[in-house]
Amino acid sequence: MDDVVIDLHTHSTESDGTDTPAELVAAAAAAGLDTVAITDHDTASGWAAAAAALPAGLRLVRGSEQSCTSFDGRGHRITVHLLAYLYDPTSPALVAEQVRLRSERRERLHKMAFRMAADGFPIDPDALLAGVPEEATVGRPHLAMALMRAGVVSSVDEAFATFLAGGQYYVPRTDTPVEHAIEMITAAGGVTVLAHPFAVARGPIVTSDVVRSLASVGLAGVEVDHPDHDADTRLRLRRLADSAGLIVTGSSDYHGTNKTIRLGAESTAPEMLDALAERATGCKILVG
Numbered sequence: 001m002d003d004v005v006i007d008l009h010t011h012s013t014e015s016d017g018t019d020t021p022a023e024l025v026a027a028a029a030a031a032g033l034d035t036v037a038i039t040d041h042d043t044a045s046g047w048a049a050a051a052a053a054l055p056a057g058l059r060l061v062r063g064s065e066q067s068c069t070s071f072d073g074r075g076h077r078i079t080v081h082l083l084a085y086l087y088d089p090t091s092p093a094l095v096a097e098q099v100r101l102r103s104e105r106r107e108r109l110h111k112m113a114f115r116m117a118a119d120g121f122p123i124d125p126d127a128l129l130a131g132v133p134e135e136a137t138v139g140r141p142h143l144a145m146a147l148m149r150a151g152v153v154s155s156v157d158e159a160f161a162t163f164l165a166g167g168q169y170y171v172p173r174t175d176t177p178v179e180h181a182i183e184m185i186t187a188a189g190g191v192t193v194l195a196h197p198f199a200v201a202r203g204p205i206v207t208s209d210v211v212r213s214l215a216s217v218g219l220a221g222v223e224v225d226h227p228d229h230d231a232d233t234r235l236r237l238r239r240l241a242d243s244a245g246l247i248v249t250g251s252s253d254y255h256g257t258n259k260t261i262r263l264g265a266e267s268t269a270p271e272m273l274d275a276l277a278e279r280a281t282g283c284k285i286l287v288g
Helices: 023-029 047-052 092-118 125-129 140-149 156-164 178-187 208-216 231-244 272-278
Strands: 037-043 060-069 077-085 190-194 221-225 247-250
Touching: 023 037, 023 047, 023 221, 037 077, 047 060, 060 092, 060 178, 060 208, 077 178, 092 125, 092 140, 092 178, 125 140, 140 156, 178 190, 178 208, 190 272, 208 231, 221 231, 231 247, 247 272
Parallel strands: 037 060, 190 221, 221 247
Antiparallel strands: 060 077, 077 190
């Protein structure tokens, strides 16, 4: 592990992680990280708690992972994820879009749970969302964990592979066009990085030309060093980033016990984090 470990993609219980924001920053310090970013899906609701619990010496990058759609460069529209860093969390346009996304996620999850309950699965659609604040983001991992607790599956991965990635229980959602998301986040003083862009194991991916097009409308960087990118993919992405003038980041995509990836498994070079921070005007990196 490098002397300076900067992990710019992690999730807490404010979306689909298993660590609270306070536990997340404590775990980051215990793991020897220099810097950690909290990037819950479509929400900034964990920022205050993470900041309040920030251990001495640890730096916190406040962000989120925005749910988006994009043309894939092959004639189709697909899901992509956009990491947004250091933006103003009170930006009206961004707040409104995050509220819409979270509301739609809740409705979608309830519909999926209702369909499963109607077929006899031991799932209570109303109990699934009980106690989850409106500011937090719910998603299919919450249903996957409920299926685990009920003994239907043995893991989150099994729940997705068997029931939640498609088929009769799946309900689609309407995400933000990625160009619009980049514009909103930039207007809120933030910077954007395309998350795990060539992770074929996750599903359809965009072409290099699409990434170049997004760079032309304000995309700042690409997540290169990610657990779902092999060595050849990382090399291709580095070359693409160099040719398109994009910042290169590395991140674990940590979800606590929902995944086996450890904090700091991938890291961002200090100069790359500096380049992101220099472009941001919404908020600053916090130091414990």
